[in-house]
Amino acid sequence: MGYYIIGIGGSGAKCTEALIHTLAAFPVEQPVSILLVDPDTANGNLARTVQTLDAYVAARSGVLGEQALLKSFLKPTDPRVWTPFTDEPRPVFRDLFQYEFLSRRHPVAAGLMDVLYSEQEKTAKLDKGFLGHPSIGAAVLADSADLISEHPWKELCNTMRNDPQAKVFLFGSIFGGTGASGLPTLARLLTDHLQDRREQFTIGSTLLLPYFSFPPADDRSQLQARSEEFVLRSQAALGYYQDKLDADERSIYDAVYVLGSNVSSPLGNNSLGSTSQRNPAHYVELYAATAALHFFGLQSTSQPRTFLTARANTNLLTWDSLPNGFALRDHFANLARFAYAYLGYFYPRLREQLKTPGFLSKNTSWFINIFERGQAKNNYGEPLEHLADYCMRFLTWLDALHRTNDGLTVGYFDTSTYVVAQNAVTFPSGASTGFQRLYPIADRRLSRTFEELSNAMDHQNPRSLSGNSDFGRFAGSLYRECRAI
Amino acid sequence: MGKYTGLIVTFALTLLALLLLTLAWPVAIENLDWVRPTGRQTLAEWIDNFRFWGLVGVACCSVLAVLWQILGEFYWKVVTSGVQFIWWLLAIVAGVATVLPAAFLLAPAEGSWVAYAIYVFDFLAVFGASSIGFSPPTVMFVPPGAKLLRR
Numbered sequence: 001m002g003y004y005i006i007g008i009g010g011s012g013a014k015c016t017e018a019l020i021h022t023l024a025a026f027p028v029e030q031p032v033s034i035l036l037v038d039p040d041t042a043n044g045n046l047a048r049t050v051q052t053l054d055a056y057v058a059a060r061s062g063v064l065g066e067q068a069l070l071k072s073f074l075k076p077t078d079p080r081v082w083t084p085f086t087d088e089p090r091p092v093f094r095d096l097f098q099y100e101f102l103s104r105r106h107p108v109a110a111g112l113m114d115v116l117y118s119e120q121e122k123t124a125k126l127d128k129g130f131l132g133h134p135s136i137g138a139a140v141l142a143d144s145a146d147l148i149s150e151h152p153w154k155e156l157c158n159t160m161r162n163d164p165q166a167k168v169f170l171f172g173s174i175f176g177g178t179g180a181s182g183l184p185t186l187a188r189l190l191t192d193h194l195q196d197r198r199e200q201f202t203i204g205s206t207l208l209l210p211y212f213s214f215p216p217a218d219d220r221s222q223l224q225a226r227s228e229e230f231v232l233r234s235q236a237a238l239g240y241y242q243d244k245l246d247a248d249e250r251s252i253y254d255a256v257y258v259l260g261s262n263v264s265s266p267l268g269n270n271s272l273g274s275t276s277q278r279n280p281a282h283y284v285e286l287y288a289a290t291a292a293l294h295f296f297g298l299q300s301t302s303q304p305r306t307f308l309t310a311r312a313n314t315n316l317l318t319w320d321s322l323p324n325g326f327a328l329r330d331h332f333a334n335l336a337r338f339a340y341a342y343l344g345y346f347y348p349r350l351r352e353q354l355k356t357p358g359f360l361s362k363n364t365s366w367f368i369n370i371f372e373r374g375q376a377k378n379n380y381g382e383p384l385e386h387l388a389d390y391c392m393r394f395l396t397w398l399d400a401l402h403r404t405n406d407g408l409t410v411g412y413f414d415t416s417t418y419v420v421a422q423n424a425v426t427f428p429s430g431a432s433t434g435f436q437r438l439y440p441i442a443d444r445r446l447s448r449t450f451e452e453l454s455n456a457m458d459h460q461n462p463r464s465l466s467g468n469s470d471f472g473r474f475a476g477s478l479y480r481e482c483r484a485i
Numbered sequence: 486m487g488k489y490t491g492l493i494v495t496f497a498l499t500l501l502a503l504l505l506l507t508l509a510w511p512v513a514i515e516n517l518d519w520v521r522p523t524g525r526q527t528l529a530e531w532i533d534n535f536r537f538w539g540l541v542g543v544a545c546c547s548v549l550a551v552l553w554q555i556l557g558e559f560y561w562k563v564v565t566s567g568v569q570f571i572w573w574l575l576a577i578v579a580g581v582a583t584v585l586p587a588a589f590l591l592a593p594a595e596g597s598w599v600a601y602a603i604y605v606f607d608f609l610a611v612f613g614a615s616s617i618g619f620s621p622p623t624v625m626f627v628p629p630g631a632k633l634l635r636r
Binding site: 362363364365368449451452454455458459 | 568569623624625626632
């Protein structure tokens with residue numbers, strides 16, 4: 001049994017990013033294969049997700065142990081991102097379908113293209129995605145996705161074919177370009193390709209409704225995504241999915257999660273794509289991640305069921321607003337406290353110890369027990385940096401999740417206890433008290449300072465620590481002391 | 486190691502040192518003819534003198550060892566160079582309190598090295614053994630030699 005995630009487009013990538021962090025906190029037993037799909041490979045959201053995935057994989061290899069820390073096994077595909085324009089550096093829609101050739105030899109087919117697509121759509125450059133036009137994306141994706149012989153589809157499909165209980169989950173929006181075109185198209189291609197094994201796998205998807213908006217671009221004549229069209233597009237897309245669900249034959253999807261927000265978060269900038277399209281994390285993406293977790297846990301879809309979730313009608317978003325929120329809260333609290341303590345206290349000291357041996361007092365018990373008396377002595381530089389990279393990304397994501405500008409207050413954690421600036425996490429002078437405030441619950445164990453945490457690690461029996469390396473034992477030990485549950 | 490193991494061991498070692506000082510060593514000195522007081526002092530008087538200064542030394546070592554255990558278990562959360570300095574300070578005070586009487590205050594006698602040896606033993610047993618072998622986890626490696634002894 002395995003889980004397979006396909007993140008389509010910018011929103012799909014962001015939901016995948018949320019899922020990576022959720023799985024980092026909330027371990028699942030099955031391996032999770034992750035594939036990202038985007039024609040705009042330079043997209044900032046996509047790049048951030050790929051970096052997060054790589055950071056997770058690298059950090060996990062250094063800390064694997066008995067603790068629940070980074071326990072989920074995430075398997076990125078090779079390559080991480082599939083693009084329909086592998087061989088086309090400057091793709092144009094009409095060239096992809098050989099419009100000139102069709103005009104000369106098959107004028108009827110060319111005429112059909114003229115009916116379906118405007119001149120602007122036919123001549124648009126697609127290197128930054130499908131520009132909010134799913135009609136372009138659906139045609140391009142259906143034409144270019146080769147599930148039989150192209151990497152990474154070939155490997156992914158082969159794995160699924162040999163998996164008796166595969167669970168495939170797609171992330172994407174239905175209001176943009178890439179997600180709206182990829183969700184139905186790629187799911188259909190997959191189910192068709194694995195038609196003979198249809199009983200072996202279940203397939204689910206999020207249908208993300210509009211949850212953000214952005215101002216129109218200066219040049220209105222340019223082909224681009226327009227947020228004022230999102231609602232209308234979503235309405236049309238929902239009608240399509242409703243028809244499919246009402247159809248007698250088995251639907252493409254075994255489960256569909258419709259998610260959205262009644263208030264759109266204004267992004268403040270308009271980016272047509274590429275590296276500048278780097279939007280902050282949003283709580284709806286966390287909901288999408290919990291939808292995937294819910295789908296993984298579904299026993300059987302033979303009996304159609306409808307699950308509903310909603311938040312209380314207040315301006316405060318808390319854990320009880322999330323499905324299975326309290327279990328998630330505890331796991332997220334564990335990881336958040338760990339990341340905070342690691343970056344705020346232990347990482348800088350261990351790094352300085354590598355530069356200046358003796359910096360961390362030569363008599364610090366946990367350091368001697370774990371590293372000096374460990375197998376690899378002081379050879380922990382690489383996993384130290386990998387874990388710091390992942391923790392930094394996690395805290396950055398968590399901070400962005402809390403920075404809403406749609407009138408809602410996200411009250412999961414007190415992220416004012418640290419500062420994210422220029423891809424770095426810094427801690428105000430009272431980092432130790434910040435650590436106590438990060439997850440504000442009245443529990444004496446949670447009100448420890450960094451020094452008390454270090455003291456608690458001194459008290460751990462070194463023989464009881466587990467891990468695949470000295471650094472793994474250290475991380476497991478710290479995680480155990482940071483745990484909120 | 487339990488939270489109070491170091492304190493319990495310190496008290497146990499103190500008790501052992503006191504028992505030896507009040508019962509075993511005087512009997513051994515008296516019967517084995519280790520010490521012969523010079524001048525007009527009798528052996529019994531010398532032993533009383535030896536016992537008194539020994540008790541003072543053991544008491545000092547014990548108080549300082551208990552202080553070390555309490556600071557290590559309940560006060561210090563991380564080890565700094567100041568902690569190491571404190572250990573040396575306590576060790577010097579304990580050592581001086583134990584050995585100084587033997588050098589300057591104990592009545593002169595032939596074979597008085599036995600008294601010196603016993604006082605040094607008291608220092609090592611009460612302060613040394615308890616801090617080197619049974620310091621709380623946070624400061625367990627601060628006393629010299631603890632890294633070799635403790636696994």
